[in-house]
Amino acid sequence: xxxxxxxxxxxxxxxxxxxxxxxxxxxxxxxxxxxxxxxxxxxxxxxxxxxxxxxxxxxxxxxxxxxxxxxxxxxxxxxxxxxxxxxxxxxxxxxxxxxxxxxxxxxxxxxxxxxxxxxxxxxxxxxxxxxxxxxxxxxxxxxxxxxxxxxxxxxxxxxxxxxxxxxxxxxxxxxxxxxxxxxxxxxxxxxxxxxxxxxxxxxxxxxxxxxxxxxxxxxxxxxxxxxxxxxxxxxxxxxxxxxxxxxxxxxxxxxxxxxxxxxxxxxxxxxxxxxxxxxxxxxxxxxxxxxxxxxxxxxxxxxxxxxxxxxxxxxxxxxxxxxxxxxxxxxxxxxxxxxxxxxxxxxxxxxxxxxxxxxxxxxxxxxxxxxxxxxxxxxxxxxxxxxxxxxxxxxxxxxxxxxxx
Amino acid sequence: xxxxxxxxxxxxxxxxxxxxxxxxxxxxxxxxxxxxxxxxxxxxxxxxxxxxxxxxxxxxxxxxxxxxxxxxxxxxxxxxxxxxxxxxxxxxxxxxxxxxxxxxxxxxxxxxxxxxxxxxxxxxxxxxxxxxxxxxxxxxxxxxxxxxxxxxxxxxxxxxxxxxxxxxxxxxxxxxxxxxxxxxxxxxxxxxxxxxxxxxxxxxxxxxxxxxxxxxxxxxxxxxxxxxxxxxxxxxxxxxxxxxxxxxxxxxxxxxxxxxxxxxxxxxxxxxxxxxx
Numbered sequence: 001x002x003x004x005x006x007x008x009x010x011x012x013x014x015x016x017x018x019x020x021x022x023x024x025x026x027x028x029x030x031x032x033x034x035x036x037x038x039x040x041x042x043x044x045x046x047x048x049x050x051x052x053x054x055x056x057x058x059x060x061x062x063x064x065x066x067x068x069x070x071x072x073x074x075x076x077x078x079x080x081x082x083x084x085x086x087x088x089x090x091x092x093x094x095x096x097x098x099x100x101x102x103x104x105x106x107x108x109x110x111x112x113x114x115x116x117x118x119x120x121x122x123x124x125x126x127x128x129x130x131x132x133x134x135x136x137x138x139x140x141x142x143x144x145x146x147x148x149x150x151x152x153x154x155x156x157x158x159x160x161x162x163x164x165x166x167x168x169x170x171x172x173x174x175x176x177x178x179x180x181x182x183x184x185x186x187x188x189x190x191x192x193x194x195x196x197x198x199x200x201x202x203x204x205x206x207x208x209x210x211x212x213x214x215x216x217x218x219x220x221x222x223x224x225x226x227x228x229x230x231x232x233x234x235x236x237x238x239x240x241x242x243x244x245x246x247x248x249x250x251x252x253x254x255x256x257x258x259x260x261x262x263x264x265x266x267x268x269x270x271x272x273x274x275x276x277x278x279x280x281x282x283x284x285x286x287x288x289x290x291x292x293x294x295x296x297x298x299x300x301x302x303x304x305x306x307x308x309x310x311x312x313x314x315x316x317x318x319x320x321x322x323x324x325x326x327x328x329x330x331x332x333x334x335x336x337x338x339x340x341x342x343x344x345x346x347x348x349x350x351x352x353x354x355x356x357x358x359x360x361x362x363x364x365x366x367x368x369x370x371x372x373x374x375x376x377x378x379x380x381x382x383x384x385x386x387x388x389x390x391x392x393x394x395x396x397x398x399x400x401x402x403x404x405x
Numbered sequence: 406x407x408x409x410x411x412x413x414x415x416x417x418x419x420x421x422x423x424x425x426x427x428x429x430x431x432x433x434x435x436x437x438x439x440x441x442x443x444x445x446x447x448x449x450x451x452x453x454x455x456x457x458x459x460x461x462x463x464x465x466x467x468x469x470x471x472x473x474x475x476x477x478x479x480x481x482x483x484x485x486x487x488x489x490x491x492x493x494x495x496x497x498x499x500x501x502x503x504x505x506x507x508x509x510x511x512x513x514x515x516x517x518x519x520x521x522x523x524x525x526x527x528x529x530x531x532x533x534x535x536x537x538x539x540x541x542x543x544x545x546x547x548x549x550x551x552x553x554x555x556x557x558x559x560x561x562x563x564x565x566x567x568x569x570x571x572x573x574x575x576x577x578x579x580x581x582x583x584x585x586x587x588x589x590x591x592x593x594x595x596x597x598x599x600x601x602x603x604x605x606x607x608x609x610x611x612x613x614x615x616x617x618x619x620x621x622x623x624x625x626x627x628x629x630x631x632x633x634x635x636x637x638x639x640x641x642x643x644x645x646x647x648x649x650x651x652x653x654x655x656x657x658x659x660x661x662x663x664x665x666x667x668x669x670x671x672x673x674x675x676x677x678x679x680x681x682x
Contacts, residue, residue, distance in 0.1 A: 039555055
């Protein structure tokens with residue numbers, strides 16, 4: 001218990017230090033450099049302004065911060081631990097450490113953000129949450145927070161993903177949420193975001209849009225980052241405890257980019273190399289160019305006319321043609337890099353982590369494993385911190401089919 | 406084509422009496438309104454099979470201008486009917502270039518406006534997109550995901566090319582926001598009828614007439630209600646307060662179900678309803 005409290009104090013100290021770091025704050029126009037902004041229908045402008053004001057006020061209020069810290073500790077199970085991968089590290093010739101967000105309640109990092117947003121929604125007098133989900137992790141987390149705090153919850157999920165992740169659909173329904181399959185467009189995450197925004201346009205009076213990643217119109221990319229920075233702030237203290245120093249490399253998978261920005265936040269002002277791994281079929285940073293969709297200007301996969309392209313990844317949670325604007329900014333200034341891995345490499349990484357460490361990672365995180373495995377020859381002897389942002393239970397049925405095919 | 410005749414509004418001030426050249430839409434709409442005519446603007450999805458004939462039928466039946474949708478992959482302000490038409494047009498190969506090319510063959514006597522989403526403008530570049538509209542004979546442009554705060558670069562390019570940027574005003578806007586939107590509007594003020602996306606509703610929302618009333622109280626620019634004005638009686642009701650209506654999903658549904666002739670019949674019905682009294 002003492003250690004637990006000590007870790008929390010360390011995390012709070014780090015949070016306070018980072019709060020004064022102006023490099024990470026968006027400008028008054030909600031931009032990180034030239035990325036971000038607020039490209040929403042006029043109907044939603046007042047709601048976004050109200051949300052930004054409410055979040056700013058709440059984030060500065062010790063009562064709100066205590067409430068959030070308490071629920072993260074007593075409900076979500078924070079702080080999450082670090083696990084050193086002795087077997088895989090030895091095999092790859094590196095020192096590999098995992099930040100275990102998979103051990104949080106609901107099995108992923110997503111709980112950090114939804115508890116923050118749900119508490120904020122209640123504070124704003126909203127009675128209902130609407131959310132989008134890809135793999136179902138954010139949807140399950142949102143449904144969980146809604147159940148805990150007595151809010152109604154509607155989750156939009158692409159029909160393709162409903163089929164891929166039927167167990168998560170049932171989980172959300174068990175938690176009292178209504179899941180609405182989305183049949184428009186590519187019927188995946190991007191279309192679920194469209195449908196959630198359409199819902200919010202019609203229900204903005206009593207509904208809060210509980211967006212699941214560091215994307216969307218200002219203040220979402222910034223607010224969601226703040227709710228996830230606890231990952232990086234904890235990890236920084238834990239790394240110093242375990243390694244005696246900061247890691248050489250910090251790695252996370254990137255769809256919208258919430259788990260990556262969360263862990264990057266703790267190391268942005270260190271010398272650590274920051275690596276966000278995108279799926280080859282959803283590589284917004286390396287294959288996209290700046291565009292505007294879902295309320296933000298960011299790197300986006302699009303055709304020659306600006307029509308948004310469909311992403312294709314083995315992992316529903318990364319099936320997104322865009323990326324959060326702060327990642328676009330970090331890429332544009334060269335602070336972070338965004339390599340890609342193929343589905344085949346991901347399948348290898350998934351099995352590698354399971355067999356060598358007894359940890360079944362989410363397919364999303366298997367992207368980070370795949371990059372580490374591929375890159376190990378170039379980073380021999382270095383310390384690598386990987387955000388294991390979710391557990392793979394949700395993916396075992398899909399992988400059973402893939403591996404027996 | 407007459408639509409290619411471009412007037413440069415320049416820095417339009419709030420005072421219509423000052424030395425300012427209005428764009429074609431605002432000039433024609435002000436004149437019609439001052440003559441006692443209610444304004445009717447149907448929306449038709451560009452690139453949907455039969456769309457050009459639907460535009461011609463709507464004009465023949467009494468439309469005062471036509472809003473032409475350039476389909477976008479992610480239309481967040483549109484409900485199921487316009488989404489369906491947009492997807493069908495995209496599946497048929499419609500692009501901004503192909504739609505604007507087909508606009509040149511319309512040869513109608515009313516002004517035309519384009520409705521699309523900002524990424525198509527951003528991707529082409531503001532100046533290039535504005536020029537391409539002007540060259541096709543388009544007079545106005547509506548971008549529903551480009552709110553006032555983000556509209557600067559586009560509005561500057563549109564003004565320079567003589568394209569009238571029609572801004573949307575929403576029921577959620579506080580009183581202090583409306584004058585800012587109205588001031589930036591060219592052509593007419595698009596008064597959003599309800600909280601929600603495009604689509605047909607069984608009744609006109611109370612927000613429709615409330616917002617139109619708030620707008621007509623602060624501007625003498627034409628105010629048209631769109632989004633959720635679903636049939637002739639609702640159009641009549643809206644035009645008791647507003648200067649006109651935009652008809653979107655109700656028109657597109659008829660195009661999908663009955664083709665261009667059904668669009669013409671419907672516009673004639675709405676025309677008759679709003680001309681009553």
